[in-house]
Amino acid sequence: MQIIVATNDANPSEDPMQTSATLSVLNASRRMRLPSAPVELPEDAIAELRPALGPPRNFSRGQYLFRAGERCAALYFVEGGCVKVSTLSRGGDEQVASFCLPGEPVGIEALGESVHGSSAVALEPTRVRPLSIAALQNLCQRSPDLTRRIFRLVSKRIAELEGHMLMLGCKTASERVAGFLADLTQRTRTRELQLSMSREAIGSYLGIALETVSRLLHQFEDENLIRLNGRQVSLLEPERLSELAAGGWTN
Amino acid sequence: MQIIVATNDANPSEDPMQTSATLSVLNASRRMRLPSAPVELPEDAIAELRPALGPPRNFSRGQYLFRAGERCAALYFVEGGCVKVSTLSRGGDEQVASFCLPGEPVGIEALGESVHGSSAVALEPTRVRPLSIAALQNLCQRSPDLTRRIFRLVSKRIAELEGHMLMLGCKTASERVAGFLADLTQRTRTRELQLSMSREAIGSYLGIALETVSRLLHQFEDENLIRLNGRQVSLLEPERLSELAAGGWTN
DNA sequence: CGACAAATTGACATATCTCAAACGACGTGG
């Protein structure tokens, strides 16, 4: 399976529209899945980090927060929008590692590194707030509590990755797609998903062909599990989707 | 693909034999188990952590360092032997997340958590040294340097996971097996691998059926890339295997 | 209103899984 090198360089179409408002809808507090996270900097742990965060920065669809190989100095917290994080292999395969929604951190994987191992691109007008790594390390000296929070954040990310691995290693295509949707509703607390990523990106994330994603999505619609309209998806039976995802997923 | 729930509970075969002695053989320069590499707490970063480590603990084949769900208080550094780390999904699928060799840490994923999300079992007589998480957090307060090291350790682990994901998402079966072998020789600095894990564990780790692992291994032998004798594998052409692994693997 | 990118859909190819049988290694108990 040679996932083409993805020419999704998407020339930063300067889409000035501000997103945060749109997404702010989500919120609440429940248990989470792969990622989790309520919207609007809701994350428990994150809330406490706010004072340390830098001023908001806006990215339009297709703009990169950072690219693999670039020197890395900060990690970001999404306030509104959506970010796609992906890695590239020597062979030119692209693997989408995650989609980050409001309230979720981007780039923790680079915490201890000097250069980014992956790239992060905005999938829609997106607002983020940076947290300088240098600043962070200083802060950690003063606050044992902060250190703990960071550790927590990091291990949460690791748990996510392991869940993702489990999925890639053990699930059938339809379990993956079902799990993907179930995960998204939980993270956004909405049954009305407005997917900002392409079928190709979803396919890469799930480790299946984009055509398979499309087919399965339509199959779910035929089974009345969802209502589908392009990139807009309404989950009619989230529970059944979760069951379908079965096995465990994030476990 | 329903990987059976793995009844590898391996009743701690009361293997009274004392391990450390047995293992001491290893440091003999030649081939040994998977271990090898810079045998004896070789890892650069780790070396500096030594003073903080607790006394060595020995585990025999099949014994668990910890299980998913257990309260976690420490992470471990492997001194000799090999540890298999795996997660379980609700559905009962098992996914092997990693094999840890001498010099490598086990359980960093639990750094910020209170309970383990995965299980770790010794695949052969294994010696590890614990690092109390509580102690660690204290130490981090005193030493900014230590904090940085830990961050480094963690992001290294994350990078590994992302490499693994890339593999699971993009590679063909033979690329995976080739990559697996190539990776092991690098980590052990030996061409003489003594695999301590079953074909099933390898299959789970690589996201393919155990039969496929077996077949591919024998195919490589036919192509004179390796010499195979049960769990003993001699890499005849490591470079070609790496090329075969192509794409990226750990990248 | 065009042109290009994304999505859909069909037909077909095939890598890999699954099921099964057989074998070897190993440890246990008689």
Next chain:
DNA sequence: CCACGTCGTTTGAGATATGTCAATTTGTCG
């Protein structure tokens, strides 16, 4: 010391989920 049962591995043959290729439609944006 040998028979026996278990476990892991190998190997074959057939089934199939999913990938690949390609044509068409739909959507987007300048």
